[in-house]
Amino acid sequence: MKRFPHIPDRINELFNAEKKHWDYVFLRPIIVFVFFFYRCFIFPIKFLLHRLPVGCEGYLIDRTLSFGMKYLARTEAVELLIRHVQIEPLIYRHLLSTCSPPASQLPRKFNGIDASFDIDSIADVHRNNMTIGHDQLSYEMGKRFNKNAFLKNLDQLRKSSPEDHNQFSKKAMEENRRFSLQWLGPTNVAIMIVFVITIFADLKTAMKALNSFGSDSIVLWCMKHLYTNNPAVLIDLDFFMQAESNRGHYNNSPFFANPNQYLYYHIVFDECVYEILRTVAPNPG
Numbered sequence: 001m002k003r004f005p006h007i008p009d010r011i012n013e014l015f016n017a018e019k020k021h022w023d024y025v026f027l028r029p030i031i032v033f034v035f036f037f038y039r040c041f042i043f044p045i046k047f048l049l050h051r052l053p054v055g056c057e058g059y060l061i062d063r064t065l066s067f068g069m070k071y072l073a074r075t076e077a078v079e080l081l082i083r084h085v086q087i088e089p090l091i092y093r094h095l096l097s098t099c100s101p102p103a104s105q106l107p108r109k110f111n112g113i114d115a116s117f118d119i120d121s122i123a124d125v126h127r128n129n130m131t132i133g134h135d136q137l138s139y140e141m142g143k144r145f146n147k148n149a150f151l152k153n154l155d156q157l158r159k160s161s162p163e164d165h166n167q168f169s170k171k172a173m174e175e176n177r178r179f180s181l182q183w184l185g186p187t188n189v190a191i192m193i194v195f196v197i198t199i200f201a202d203l204k205t206a207m208k209a210l211n212s213f214g215s216d217s218i219v220l221w222c223m224k225h226l227y228t229n230n231p232a233v234l235i236d237l238d239f240f241m242q243a244e245s246n247r248g249h250y251n252n253s254p255f256f257a258n259p260n261q262y263l264y265y266h267i268v269f270d271e272c273v274y275e276i277l278r279t280v281a282p283n284p285g
Contacts, residue, residue, distance in 0.1 A: 005236075006236040006237075006272065007268055007272060011271055014076055014080070015187075018185040018186060021185050023184055023185055023188050024185055027188060028188055028191070031188060031191050031195070035191065035195055035198075035259070039198055042199070043198075043254045046202065046206065047203055050202045050203060051202060051203045052202055052204055053201075053202045053204070054202070057202055058131070058205075061132065061196055062125050062126035062131050062132075064196045064200070065125055065130075065131055066123065066125040068184065068192060069172070069176060069180075070122045071181060073180060073182075073185075073189050074182045074183070074184060074186075075173060075176050075177055075182065077184060077186040077189040078172070078173055078189075079170075080186050080267065081186075081189065082119055082170050082173065085134055086117045086168045087162075087165050087270050088137060088270050089115070089137060090163050091273055092113045092137065092140075092141045093114065093162065094160070094163075095150070095218075095219065095222050096113065096141070096144055097160070098150060098153035098156060099144060099149045099150055100144045100146065100149075108129075109124065109128040110124075110133040111128065111129060111133035111136065115133075118169035119168070119169060119170060119171070120169050122175050124172065135208060135209045137212075138213060139208070139212065139215075142214055142218065150225075151225065154225060157226060158283065161277050161278050162278060186263065187260065190259055190260070191259040194210075194257070194259040194262065195259075210254055213262075213265075213266055219270075219273055220237060220241070220269075223277075224237060226282050230281075230283065233276055236272065240265060240269050
């Protein structure tokens with residue numbers, strides 16, 4: 001596995017180590033093969049029989065996800081997932097700080113950019129509809145972002161940084177350490193999340209989840225403006241502009257969606273952005 005220079009060393013080391021585990025070598029090819037043919041059948045069926053939600057989809061998705069987090073996933077995969085759930089809204093809050101005030105009443109946990117993202121137990125995942133709630137953050141970011149307000153307050157934003165994600169509880173990881181068989185690594189966990197969504201979600205919800213990356217384009221655009229005087233950062237950001245990462249359009253086909261891209265171009269993208277915002281000055285020197 002290559003060590004990509006635009007990705008933080010910690011993430012490079014995580015992915016390099018993953019390639020040595022049996023689940024990546026033997027299980028991942030089977031999951032990818034099954035998922036490729038499965039979606040060719042399931043989406044036409046959903047179009048005919050399950051186009052709109054009936055009410056239990058979110059619970060079934062998160063119940064399955066919480067089971068996998070507790071009993072099957074390796075600790076490093078759960079940590080990466082929890083970090084992502086907590087880091088992404090902090091990036092959005094930072095970039096929206098000059099655009100719109102937070103809601104006067106805090107939304108339900110995991111279900112709004114200004115919500116609480118403490119994960120005290122794995123049961124919090126299915127009690128608070130974490131997966132669908134997380135996907136909705138992208139659409140909320142698109143609605144609340146104001147280009148003119150952002151550009152007007154660039155200097156103010158350059159003097160601040162996102163909050164520390166360690167303010168949020170990560171106690172759920174202790175359950176994973178105690179109970180998990182430690183089978184599935186980050187790549188297989190990312191694929192299985194997409195797999196579970198396509199199994200239980202209605203067609204409308206599944207398509208919204210597969211296309212919930214428009215906010216990444218907004219974040220990338222904001223980062224380019226914030227770091228316009230820092231060529232080193234701009235070079236790293238250029239590696240997140242490929243068309244395959246869904247930056248060029250926002251109508252991703254369910255038959256060609258690639259779960260691996262969600263890992264490298266969404267989760268890793270947020271990790272890179274968060275580290276840059278927390279550690280690199282917009283104006284070098």
